Amino acid sequence: MNIKTPILEIQNLQAAINESEILKKLDLTINKGEIHAIMGTNGSGKSTLSKVLAGHPAYDVTGGEILYEGKSILTLEPEERSHLGIFLAFQYPIEIPGVSNEDFLYLAYSSKLKTEGKEEISPIEFLSVISEKLKIVEMSPTFLSRNVNEGFSGGEKKRNEILQMLLLDSKLSILDETDSGLDIDALRIISKGIGSFMNEDKAIILITHYQRLLDYVKPDFIHVMQDGKIIKTGTAELAKELEQKGYEWLKSDI
């Protein structure tokens, strides 16, 4: 069987922040089981796209449609989107002083169980759930007692994002420059996490500037974003071409 089921259909999407339009009629369809990479210069709208998908209140959708598993999510609150299985790994994970990682993760996991109608688990039971995931991203259990992202190194923050993705077992994961600022070991760990996580019911969007992540995580498609829309789509080969030639040559292509 090779019938593809779309998980995400973005149609003619227009979005603005402070009345300045960032996304300009963007179209993108992602099927279950696919990994898509979105590349493009700074300011092309990649991060905006990720925030709009997650429902960030600062952005207004001014036109178009976002269908998730066939249904519009435009009117849904960020937490409702999360409960449906949409996950955003932040480019700059924020520090939350005074809140332990353990409490935060437990609360996120409990909310998920609750919306799925499953029985909640005790913090003790949770510990065994999270321990398994910690091993995958090679994080020490001492991470749990530290405050969320507070004093974490860049690599630790990014690994914490992947940890959360694994924990919440999201269906559509958007990784916004998760590879930026990582050394080669951290990159390997994160890629391993993504690899163990991915299956045919899930989909991943990788927003990245670099070819190197794509050496570890093989995308099915690569899209180039420019000025709020996708100007070119290709296979993994395209990333190599971009790495060599930059983005300039695409402009003359349009």
Added chain:
Amino acid sequence: MTNQSNKTLNTNIKKLVNQPYKYGFSTEVEKEEFEKGLNENVIRLISKKKNEPEFLLNFRLKAYKKWKTMKCPEWAQLKFSESNYQDIVYYSVPKTKKKLNSLDEVDPEILKTFEKLGISLTEQKRLTNVAVDAVFDSVSVGTTFKEELAEYGVIFSSISEAVQEYPDLIEKYLGTVVPIGDNYFTALNSAVFTDGSFCYIPKGVKCPLDLSTYFRINDQNSGQFERTLIIAEENSKVSYLEGCTAPQYDENQLHAAVVELIALENADIKYSTVQNWYSGNEEGNGGIYNFVTKRGLCAGKNSKISWTQVETGSSITWKYPSCILVGENSQGEFYSVALTNNYQQTDTGSKMIHVGPNSRSRIVSKGISAGNSKNTYRGAVTVNRKAVGARNYSQCDSLLIGNLSNANTFPFISVQNSTSKIEHEASTSKIGEEQIFYFLQRGISLEKAVSLIISGFCNEVFTELPMEFSVEADRLLSLKLEGSIG
């Protein structure tokens, strides 16, 4: 942050903060009260009504005389129109036909009121590990576990009763820690106080129960002027809690209390407050004016006084629980969470006055301001010449919610010897939209997110509260902030 998102954030904050005040109901009771207004005659009448000994009447009259020469203090970061003292009822008590022999004879309406507030006074339902003195407007309506405590020699009663039964103790200690003329409001309180609690812990006794007073303002026009006196003799120990609520009226009501604590050698007093007076509506109308003077005297060697407060109510709070550390090695502590919302204004903090050698003090203050509120920490650490080797650590943290709230910190430090060690730390942070979005993206609701951030912020203080109170405080804060962040 962008304007657009600020708007969203503020709307959401408003929703979360503006929870209805659930203690805003009032009770219909038949009451006996004086005409509005204050003059010498009113004071004589109060004293007569309460059948007070001569010394107390003189105490009141002296205070009144002093008060008339004083002015309402203006140095605090507070803006309000001063109460009209002639428009206040100074004596309002529920009518009773005869002297009450037991709590079961208290007006059922009043018992019901306290029950509604979660404080049951009747034998069957009362809390098993806390003795409660319930004060309704100007008078104490009952105290639980009196007999049980008496077996240990612990006296816990309303101050009016104590005046009758232990006049010597009252005469010896009343006004010794907070002098009549200490400030405008202590003078007023000393002139017109009607009730409050009295605790006496004899030598060597560790009080077997937590003692608590629950203050309820019910009447629209009466002021509440309570007076609390706690004496801990040598080697004794007590934990005391107080809670406060009031109905929702459009006009401001005045609450001016005085609390005096005395800890003798090796004595240990822990005083905890959860203050949830009505704080006024969204536009800042109504609410309690809370002008309180609380001070403890660590008179003996190795004595210790610890203040913990969670201040969430009142439209105006003016309060600086303090410790005078006279005894050698004595210890003072102040742990505070002050939450303000809408147009609430709070000016609070602590004074630690080091007199004895090697005295130690610790101040941990957490201010949370939301809405258009103003939250000020004001503290003073004074180390005298004789207080060699004194130590103080102060920490003042402010958390801002939204863009219209205001936080100030005014620490005063004065050290007169070279062997003391004083530390002060302060921080200001803000619950930002990006933090909240992070929680939401992980499927955690706004309310839970805020309550987790707030509990994290207040944790150091909450752990100082007695168990029942700490759960209550946590719940109270999230309730107050429900609907407030986005």
